[in-house]
Amino acid sequence: MDKQRYHREEAPLEDIFGFSYQSHLNLITCTGEFNDEAKTHEERLVIYTELKK
Secondary structure (H helix, E strand, O other): OEEEEEEOOOOOHHHHHOOOOOOEEEEEEEEEEEEOOOOEEEEEEEEEEEOOO
């Protein structure tokens, strides 16, 4: 298991959602300061997990 925080515009989408030969469950949630203008939080917290057999 690993966790990473990314600025909302710099999250590595291919790493989070891309192809893998293994089974994964990645939890994505918002964190950090709320940006009223953008109506979203400034960061994304991603928890990377891998299915154990």
